[in-house]
Amino acid sequence: MNYLILLPQMILVAIAMLIPAIDLYGKDKARILPYLASGALGISLLFLAIFTGIIPLEIFDITIPTSLFGGMLVIDRFALFLQLLFGTVTLFVVMASSTYIKKNERNQGEYYSLLLIATVGMMVVAMANDLITLFIGLEIASISSYALAGFRKNDKKSAEAAMKYFIIGALSSSIVLYGISLFYGLTGTTDLAQFGTALSNLNSGQDGLLAMATIFLIAGFSFKVAAAPFHMWAPDVYQGAPTTITTFLAAGSKKMGFAALFKVFLFGLISFKADWAIAFGVMAALTMTIGNLAALKQQDLKRMLAYSSIAQAGYIMMALAVATQYALGGALFHILTHAFMKTGAFIIVAMLSVMLIGSRVEDLRGLRIKSPITAFCMAIMMLSLAGIPPLAGFASKFVLFSSAIDAGGWLIWLAVIAVINSAISLYYYARVLKEMYVLPTGKNKPIRMKEPLAMLIPIVLATAAVIIIGLYPAPFVDAAMDAARALIP
Amino acid sequence: MAIADLPLLTITLLIPVIGTLFVFFMKNEDNAKKLALIFSLIPLGMSILIWSLFEIGGGYQFMESHTWIESIGISYTVAIDGLSLPMLFLTTLLIPLSIVFAWDTKKRQKEFFGLLLMIEVGLIGVFVSLDFFLFYIFWELVLIPMYFFIGIWGGPRKHYAAIKFFIFTHVGSVIMLLAIFALYFESADMLGYATFNMMDIATVSPNFSVAFQGAAFLALLFGFAVKMPAVPVHTWLPDAHVEAPTAGSVILAGVMLKMGGYGLFRVGITMLPDGALEYYWVMAALGVVGMIYGALICLAQVDLKKMIAYSSISHMGFVLLGASTLNLIGVAGGIYQMFSHGIVTAVLFMMCGVIHHKTGTRDIPKLQGLITKMPQASFILIVGFLASLGLPGLNGFVSELMVFVGAYEAYSILIVVPLITLAIGAAYYIWTMQRILMGDFNKKLGNVTDLEKYELIPLAILVVFIVFLGFYPNPLLDVIYPAAEAVLGGVVI
Secondary structure (H helix, E strand, O other), X not given: OOHHHHHHHHHHXXXXXXXXXXXXXXXXXXXXXXXXXXXXXXXXXXXXXXXXXXXXXXXOOOOOOEEEOOOOEEEOHHHHHHHHHHHHHHHHXXXXXXXXXXXXXXXHHHHHHHHHHHXXXXXXXXXXXXXXXXXXXXXHHHHXXXXXXXXOOOOHHHHHHHHHHHHHXXXXXXXXXXXXXXXXXXXXXXXXXXXXXXXXXXXXXXXXXXXXXXXXXXXXXXXXXXXXXXXXHHHHHHHHOOXXXXXXXXXXXXXXXXXXXXXHHHHHOHHHHHHHHHHHHHHHHHHHHHHHHHHHOOOEHHHHHHHHHHHHHHHHHHHHHHOOHHHHHXXXXXXXXXXXXXXXXXXXXXXXXXXXXXXXXXXXXXXXXXXXXHHHHHHHHHHHHHOOXXXXXXXXXXXXXXXXXXXXXXXXXXXXXXXXXXXXXXXXXXHHHHHHHHOOOOOOOOOOOOOOHHHHHHXXXXXXXXXXXXXXXXXXXXXXXXXXXXXXX | OOXXXXXXXXXXXXXXXXXXXXXXXXXXXXXXXXXXXHHHHHHHHHHHHHHHHOOOOXXXXXXXXXXXXXXXXXXXXXEEOOOHHHHHHHHHHHHHHHHHHOOOOOOOHHHHHHHHHHHHHHHHHHHHEOEHHHHHHHHHHOHHHHHHHHHHHOOOOHHHHHHHHHHHHHHHHHHHHHHHHHHHHHHHHHHOOOOOEHHHHHHHHHHOOHHHHHHHHHHHHHHHHHHOOOOOOOOHHHHHHHHOOHHHHHHHHHHHHHHHHHHHHHHHHHXXXXXXXXXXXXXXXXXXXXXXXXXXXXXXXXEHHHHHHHHHHHHHHHHHHHHHHOOHHHHHHHHHHHHHHHHHHHHHHHHHHHHHHHHOOOEHHHOOOHHHHOHHHHHHHHHHHHHHHOOOOOHHHHXXXXXXXXXXXXXXXXXXXXXXXXXXXXXXXXHHHHHHHOOOOOHHHOOOOOOOHHXXXXXXXXXXXXXXXXXXXXXXXXXXXXXXXXXXOOOOO
């Protein structure tokens, strides 16, 4: 056993503890805190990169996969892939926050501290190999994000968002917990690795109970990933929360829900695939359709992106319906690309509000003159979200959708629904392009504005990532496939 | 090193890419068109060079292949054969001509000419790629600049037309993509390795079961039919054409519609011969309905541009009819029709642009006696109309004749139905000519002048092609015939 493999998390926890103290006693703290947090994330990412072999340095004596605490945590390719992703998203969010959160706002220490703790929680979910650790990670991340959503407590919308998020989150957590307890009652174990054998020994009288336990888990996790019909909270929360936190929720927190779903269903319960795959198929089709149709008429950018996020969750959920290694690889790849796209898009929205441009779709008019670089980045994000080649969103949808064709049978129809949805979504993504580039700017000639650098950097980085992954997806596809292999051999 | 060993196709593809970037980021807005013209003339030179080095009947040539995404079998593979060579030439010819024709564009010049070059990248890419992933990327890449093109520089209903065009063709593309996935996985079992390489897939795909081939063929046909377009998925076309600026219409009708036909020959019939045999009647029906419906609508049009747009639907029906015959002369005729329609329709849309520009209207009843004020323009318009209605001695006749000969071989006496199109075609063209060119000049149109130099040059070049290929189609036919044989390689009737 080598606990050094937990170094990335340890660093984050240590700095998360340090930040409130500095907030109390330090001088000029509004400047120091984001640096401290991004420094911690940077070092943590560096270690993760060394562990995965992206940086070829063999200074740690570490084997992958490593199993810790009697199999409660397993650090495999799947965990490392998602940890890198969560760390990167949070890093971008912290960078953007340094400008978005104004100098004189209160409780900045808590803000950055909670962000780091939430990230650790998400990383724990990615490593969890046991329902108990999984639940602990889920709760660490969730409870921190409830508080973060209500960070601007004097802003009524923010407070409302936090309250809604908290109530729905608590409800879904309790549903998950109930499901876990039923599973424990049935099998006598919470270890996901032993579920397959333990459940195959059930006698037929317990089938109903098993179905109930499965339904509880599906419902509980579906709240977390905002899949239809459990999605209603997401647009309100995404719209009300501070935009940087929305970024974190859409690009990070939601993906944690998928990590949990993948762990439980594609690893723990894979041998009962025939029983639950169709449920996920129906939910995936519903989620993408509802998300896209609702996004069509949104006037508020944040709300539109929230619905687009729901639709994208529907695409990712296809992997649970197909439930093959290739599909999981496609889903992880899409999680990666979607994280970049949504991080970029939401930070752009955050920046527009800092620049006092506004966050309605029509406020984008003239952006190509006010800030050509932002307009270009936004255009790339929208086209990528719509799945237009040669951008990252196309590459990942390509793999994900083809997995359904590969599986054949009723899943072909799921793929048809998915591509038609993809075409519908083009309408609202193209609306953003239209406002920015096509429509005349009107009487008030827009003037060139100055963008806050700390927000521009993550935006440009995310855009670069979207273009690079689109043009040269090979290493990213391979990483996602490696991660998938860890779960479904 | 010989010239033929250079990566000629990649160079042809890269030059407009570089051109797009240069034009977008240049400082002086007024020089955009000159730079764009230079960057579009080089690919034209390249395609002439490629044609001169092309070995007739030599199959795929100038091939380049590099691994791209190894784990799922995607490579950068480009090559050219007798099917794609005419299309490549057509693209590289029409782009510089459109740039010259649009010389007096004032609004947002950098973007206008930059986007034109970007469209060229996509079009060349579609015609040279031999890997499905690459093919699809270019296929979709064409949409984005065209969307902006219609949306920014278009007519009164441009926003509606732009988004309708974007979504319609995108739906077609994604359905086609599903069929490509199906081909990919089905061939992986037979080949023993998974690949998106078209040539590799084509080696095993004719052995797929008839049911599979039929289903995949229909999905592909849907995608191609939207692009061509065939009735009833054609409704985006009149809107897009009428609203698009002239250069956009020329590219749209001249080359973009051919992507559908090209896909049908390259992927549909070549790879799924049994599917094509099973559903040849779908192609025939779509083709004939398109021909007749398009021609009838033309009779009723008041707007000159709309009439030409619908005549495109009618003429692309010939391509589908030719493809449906599944015999050599019919298929070769279909391929030839794509090329000749590209040239002729470019003339017609340009002329329509000229008339609109000079007189301020496209309403046929308001236009009268133009021949007195615009003799050069009227002459070119007459040549264009006559070529389009299939007058012997002009290039439209050659391809239409070939399609009908092929159709007679396949359907014998039934071809009287599509033959009606010729009569209707003659009717609306000659009637329109009579209305807008003859009679007394309508004084309300004001002071009308003849062609500007930048309008005359591209039109004259195209007219030369129309006449030359009408009398001496051999250079093109020599290239097309072996390609048509290759397309029909797997078809056993």
